[in-house]
Amino acid sequence: MKCIDKFSKKQKKKPSRYQKRHQQKMIKTLFLVVLLILVLLFGALAIFLVSGNRKLKEVLPYNRSQQIFGTMAGEDYPVGKGLADTLCVGEAETPLEGVEAKEGERAGLFAVQEKEIPFATGLYERISPGKVTQLMTVLTAYDKLNPEDSITIASEDMVYGNDFRSCGLSSDTQVTVNQLYNAVLVSSAQDACLALARSAGGSAEAFVELMNQKAQELGMTNTHFANVTGVSDENQYSTVYDLYLLMNRFLEYPDILNAMGLPEFILNYSKADGTENQQWLNCDNLYTAGRISVPKGITILGGKYFSSEAEHYTVLLAQNNYGDAYAILVYGAENETRDEQSCPSDAGKNKFLKFYLKFLIYHCIFERYAL
Structure with missing residues (x-):
């Protein structure tokens, strides 16, 4: 006697010839789609690799706050021993067509x-760095001081005479660190340099040592600073290449770079009696001020x-x-x-x-x- 399970599943019907053809078409279509996707991916990868070897760049809107560095150097460009491969290196004399250097330049x-x-x-x-010394003063102080802190101007910060540039602050005047940065970067104010140095180093003399340490950190091996204002001194010297290393570092400080590019500046400060006052400072860089066209x-x-x-x-x-x-x-x-x-x-x-x-x-x- 044969037992029959009434609850067993019904036997599946065999697919018809039409259904088999339909399944085959679906499989072929799916295969072609996958193949097309793979071709497109490989094509895009090839285009990316080829274009990556070219030096084409998208036009970028100018923005002073943008950090402007990071492009790859050419593989065939020589890099000096002991120098970072992120820096410009070259010979002492490199001619440029159309440019004739004068004697002593x-x-x-x-x-x-x-x-x-x-x-x-x-x-x-060797050259005398001049007012570029003040940029090292700002860079060194920037790592030591809070921009929002206030500094009280002391009598030892004051400078006098026609050969000195001052931001016009008197003793016991209170001004923020950030305002002093702007006074140095825009107007080359020497009293602002002295106030920053005293606040960051305890004294101008001690701060000079910090400047020399900073110079060594930047690789400025042929540089020595003797003061914070840029006044000529036989013990204060540098080279064009060393000063390039200094300027190159400012590209990593967009805030300083923004201030350096101001054509003028309004200095805000508080007098000894607490009253608020302002002082207009003109830019002493004729290129930044727009008086020399480029x-x-x-x-x-x-x-x-x-x-x-x-x-x-x-x-x-x-x-x-x-x-x-x-x-x-x-x-x-x-x-x-x-x-x-x-x-x-x-x-x-x-x-x-x-x-x-x-x-x-x-x-x-x-x-x-x-x-």
Whole structure:
């Protein structure tokens, strides 16, 4: 006798010929879709790898607060032993077509992203850093002081005489650290330098030692500071290359860079009796102030500038419309008049970056504007 399970599942019907064909088409379609996706992925990867070897960049809007560094250097660019591969390195003398250095000049043009030095003369020879010393004062104090803290100006911070620049603060005046930074960066105020040094180091003399330690940290091995204001001193010296190392570090401090690029500044402070007051400070860098024009497509981020009968120097950070940063340093320059014949009116229309830079360093620095 055969037992039958009434609750057993019904036998499945065999798929029809139409259903088999449909399943086969679905499998083929799914295979083709997967294959197409794989082809597209490999194609996109190939395009990315090929384009990655080119130096094409998207146009970036200019922004002073942006940190402008990080582009890869060319693989074939030589890097000196003992130097970080993130820095520009090169020979003491590197000619640039169209630029003729005058006797006694020490200069360098540094392409920060490319890590190249398109132009250099006397790159490692000693120079007096001048007001650029104050930038080291700010950088050293920046790591020691809270920008929002208040400093009381002391009598030892005061400077007098026509040869000194002051922000006009009197003894017992209270001003924030940040306001003093701006006074130094915009107007090269020496009393502000002394107040920062005293507050951060206990005394100006002790602070100078901190500056020299900072210089060694930056790799400025041919630099020695003797004061915080930039006053000429035989024991205070540097080189164009060492000062490039200093300027390069400011690209990592957008707040300082913003202040360095201000064309003017209103200093806020409190008098000894507690009343609030303001002092207008003009920018002593004619490039930042816009009194010396630069080519279209180049923006001056900041720096220091000085011109007198005895001494002329310019230390600038500049940026193009693509966000590429450049350091331009010239010392020992002659104060020549501008030759209108050598400055073509259509020079600013040229779209090639190298021509812009050549124009910038040649016509705006080596062919000095008459002041």
